[in-house]
Amino acid sequence: PSFSRISGTGSALPTRRISNDELAADLAKRGVETSDEWIVARTGIRFRHFADPGTTSVDLGEQAARRALDAAGLSASDIGLIIVATSTPDMIFPSNAALIQGRLGAAGGAAFDVQAVCAGFVYALTVADQFVRSGMARHALVIGAEVFSHILDFNDRTTCVLFGDGAGAVVLSASETPGLLASALHADGRQSSILCTPGRVSGGAITGSPFLKMDGQAVFKQAVHVLEDVAREALAKAGREPADVDWMVPHQANIRIMTHTARKLGIPTDKIVVTVDQHGNTSAASIPLALDVAVRAGQIRRGDTLLFEAVGGGLTWGASVVDY
Numbered sequence: 359p360s361f362s363r364i365s366g367t368g369s370a371l372p373t374r375r376i377s378n379d380e381l382a383a384d385l386a387k388r389g390v391e392t393s394d395e396w397i398v399a400r401t402g403i404r405f406r407h408f409a410d411p412g413t414t415s416v417d418l419g420e421q422a423a424r425r426a427l428d429a430a431g432l433s434a435s436d437i438g439l440i441i442v443a444t445s446t447p448d449m450i451f452p453s454n455a456a457l458i459q460g461r462l463g464a465a466g467g468a469a470f471d472v473q474a475v476c477a478g479f480v481y482a483l484t485v486a487d488q489f490v491r492s493g494m495a496r497h498a499l500v501i502g503a504e505v506f507s508h509i510l511d512f513n514d515r516t517t518c519v520l521f522g523d524g525a526g527a528v529v530l531s532a533s534e535t536p537g538l539l540a541s542a543l544h545a546d547g548r549q550s551s552i553l554c555t556p557g558r559v560s561g562g563a564i565t566g567s568p569f570l571k572m573d574g575q576a577v578f579k580q581a582v583h584v585l586e587d588v589a590r591e592a593l594a595k596a597g598r599e600p601a602d603v604d605w606m607v608p609h610q611a612n613i614r615i616m617t618h619t620a621r622k623l624g625i626p627t628d629k630i631v632v633t634v635d636q637h638g639n640t641s642a643a644s645i646p647l648a649l650d651v652a653v654r655a656g657q658i659r660r661g662d663t664l665l666f667e668a669v670g671g672g673l674t675w676g677a678s679v680v681d682y
């Protein structure tokens with residue numbers, strides 16, 4: 359087999375679901391003012407899930423992985439590679455991938471994390487595709503798992519209303535027929551300061567802020583520009599046109615960025631899988647989470663052509679074209 363295909367999907371959300379009104383009421387107690395109207399108009403977000411204290415990205419990632427394995431009809435011992443895309447790992451080390459591998463009972467294969475923030479899933483999928491196509495692994499688990507609530511500053515209304523927690527996973531399997539057709543990945547490290555969580559553990563203390571900081575307008579401007587370009591690049595590599603896309607499954611950061619990108623590509627907005635209203639921005643988890651929701655709802659079907667695209671801190675950005 360010289361191709362990789364998505365053989366199963368899974369996802370997991372914390373049970374605690376918070377509406378904009380509930381969040382606004384909580385923030386008001388700290389003297390932070392926001393509203394459902396502001397959040398919906400600027401972002402499209404209506405709900406997000408927050409992990410209960412003690413629940414981590416490994417917990418959510420493990421659940422999503424088990425569901426993806428079930429959907430693929432595989433067991434943990436079939437998995438030769440686990441890649442977790444996360445910016446909110448449980449520990450500095452070992453990686454979330456190693457921790458999840460241990461819990462699944464999939465010891466023996468390779469396991470590591472990929473750190474490309476909101477573009478992390480597209481990065482991780484692209485790396486896993488190289489492993490599968492080259493014969494290094496027959497079945498790979500690619501997981502996006504995040505608890506951004508752990509790095510949100512609830513005194514900063516410009517960021518804390520935007521993000522949520524969750525995980526999504528796919529199993530990528532060796533295949534005789536093409537599945538992942540092409541990817542394009544990019545980064546511009548000169549723009550690291552517009553979206554970052556700069557704190558570091560050093561000498562037994564955290565130096566620098568452990569909270570997410572974002573220049574929202576700067577990110578917005580970059581996002582709409584790079585996403586169109588990288589989507590066109592991946593489609594061209596795949597030998598496809600925007601008109602061939604059955605479902606666009608974008609990183610779910612902001613409905614305005616998602617619809618703007620679709621319009622620039624000439625993809626009808628009713629072909630966008632939208633979960634940002636229900637989940638907020640779950641960073642590296644958002645694409646596999648949206649994919650799993652759409653697959654289980656019967657929206658995405660076998661044979662559909664999918665376009666994934668994402669931009670995140672780094673800056674990093676990427677796109678993949680997939681025959682599902």
Ligand code: ACO
Nearest residue numbers: 392393396400476515516519574575577578611612669670
């Ligand atoms: N509630 C109420 N008012 C608010 C809030 C809030 N939660 N946040 C900001 N405001 C106020 C601001 O203080 C400002 O008030 P002022 O005019 O009195 O100064 C006003 O609203 C407008 O603020 P802007 O920052 O100009 O709002 P903008 O229209 O740019 O929307 C947003 C902000 C939603 C963050 C937008 O810039 C955006 O979506 N940027 C992209 C961010 C993004 O998608 N990041 C994720 C991509 S990468 C990743 O996923 C990690």
